[in-house]
Amino acid sequence: MPETSESSETSEPGDPSVILSNTVGSFPWSVLAERHPALIRKVRDAFPYGPEQRRALDALLTSGSEGVIEPLGAEAEDREQWETWGREYFGRSWFDVPFLWSESYFYRQLLEAVGYFDPGPWKGIDPFRPFKLAELDTPEADEELAALDELVLRPAEDQEEALLNGSLWGNRADLGFSLAGGVGEQADFQLVANDSELLRSMFAGGTLCLVADNAGRELIPDLLLIDHLLRHGRVERAVLQVKPYPYYVSDATTADVIDALRRLTTAKGAAGQSGHRLWSALTDGRLTLRAHPFSCAPLPYTDMPDDLRQEFAAADVTVMKGDLNYRRLIGDRLRPATTPFVIPTAYFPGPVAALRTLKSDVIVGLDARTEAALVAAEEQRWRTSGTHALIQVRT
Ligand SMILES: O=P(O)(O)OC[C@@]1(O)O[C@H](CO)[C@@H](O)[C@@H]1O
Numbered sequence: 516m517p518e519t520s521e522s523s524e525t526s527e528p529g530d531p532s533v534i535l536s537n538t539v540g541s542f543p544w545s546v547l548a549e550r551h552p553a554l555i556r557k558v559r560d561a562f563p564y565g566p567e568q569r570r571a572l573d574a575l576l577t578s579g580s581e582g583v584i585e586p587l588g589a590e591a592e593d594r595e596q597w598e599t600w601g602r603e604y605f606g607r608s609w610f611d612v613p614f615l616w617s618e619s620y621f622y623r624q625l626l627e628a629v630g631y632f633d634p635g636p637w638k639g640i641d642p643f644r645p646f647k648l649a650e651l652d653t654p655e656a657d658e659e660l661a662a663l664d665e666l667v668l669r670p671a672e673d674q675e676e677a678l679l680n681g682s683l684w685g686n687r688a689d690l691g692f693s694l695a696g697g698v699g700e701q702a703d704f705q706l707v708a709n710d711s712e713l714l715r716s717m718f719a720g721g722t723l724c725l726v727a728d729n730a731g732r733e734l735i736p737d738l739l740l741i742d743h744l745l746r747h748g749r750v751e752r753a754v755l756q757v758k759p760y761p762y763y764v765s766d767a768t769t770a771d772v773i774d775a776l777r778r779l780t781t782a783k784g785a786a787g788q789s790g791h792r793l794w795s796a797l798t799d800g801r802l803t804l805r806a807h808p809f810s811c812a813p814l815p816y817t818d819m820p821d822d823l824r825q826e827f828a829a830a831d832v833t834v835m836k837g838d839l840n841y842r843r844l845i846g847d848r849l850r851p852a853t854t855p856f857v858i859p860t861a862y863f864p865g866p867v868a869a870l871r872t873l874k875s876d877v878i879v880g881l882d883a884r885t886e887a888a889l890v891a892a893e894e895q896r897w898r899t900s901g902t903h904a905l906i907q908v909r910t
Pocket residue numbers: 546550686728729763836837838839840842872874875
């Protein structure tokens with residue numbers, strides 16, 4: 516089993532333990548101790564930030580590895596919000612508080628360091644944008660879009676299956692996905708749970724809420740799937756939830772949706788047509804964007820505010836994309852992998868599906884044989900390697 520720690524302050528009686536980051540060598544520890552410093556250096560190199568921002572980035576580097584969690588600056592508009600979300604963690608080591616919380620707060624602090632929210636020249640400059648844009652501009656992205664020309668010649672059902680797979684595998688760590696490959700041969704091989712038939716039976720003309728994950732080469736297939744579902748009357752309306760500000764490096768914001776749409780509308784053939792249809796769907800309201808502040812909250816969806824709860828309740832099906840949304844949907848806690856998916860999602864106010872490649876320790880809904888086979892083949896590496904995926908549904 517992956518290494519975890521238990522904290523009497525974070526685990527309710529009878530509940531599985533909340534994942535912390537204080538076990539050296541564990542996955543969460545590696546994210547804080549290795550990934551975050553590497554990301555700070557990457558961002559530092561990607562922009563000609565002045566001395567003030569560089570100093571702040573260096574301070575975050577030091578704080579993250581050997582310091583304690585500090586509150587946001589007095590002028591930060593969301594200072595109070597973050598206090599509500601976890602003032603008890605201020606003054607503690609980043610490694611000793613829930614992994615979900617410290618990871619989220621790291622991104623908020625990184626934006627603080629580069630002046631993303633401050634009045635001034637760097638306001639609103641997404642520190643991750645160069646990496647997101649680069650993904651849209653690759654020969655692989657061109658090939659994937661060109662492959663749509665053949666896909667649209669196939670029966671609508673096959674297209675839907677391929678696009679669902681494209682959306683799922685777009686979430687892979689390497690962001691590779693293939694719309695062309697026979698309907699997901701490789702994907703099926705690596706799926707550890709597959710409720711795709713059930714999910715597709717829920718596309719029955721109502722409202723789809725798709726909670727987006729990454730921009731770039733994950734968002735493109737998400738948009739293509741939405742276009743297909745709208746075009747074929749599989750859903751009447753779609754709501755695409757994105758992040759209100761840059762988060763977890765590549766999470767999609769409204770600006771990223773626009774970049775992805777531009778990439779589509781300027782493509783030739785079927786991809787271009789799809790882009791134009793999506794553009795119209797946004798303008799006539801069949802597709803709407805939402806960027807709720809809770810989308811960047813360091814908390815599980817069990818704690819969502821009422822207005823967001825109502826939004827999910829109004830959807831006929833909500834599709835949660837990606838690993839982080841999965842952690843937030845079921846709670847960032849270690850449960851037995853065979854726990855039925857319906858148990859940790861019972862609170863969710865409507866039918867919900869998870870489309871996720873496995874990139875962190877949490878998982879539920881496996882059958883015992885699948886888990887045993889995975890462990891026999893890979894010990895626990897399958898949980899975090901990004902080479903396995905799942906589609907799980909709670910009706
Ligand atoms: O939500 P995504 O994009 O699928 O994955 C995000 C993610 O891999 O990033 C973290 C590491 O930084 C993991 O803990 C996490 O779940």
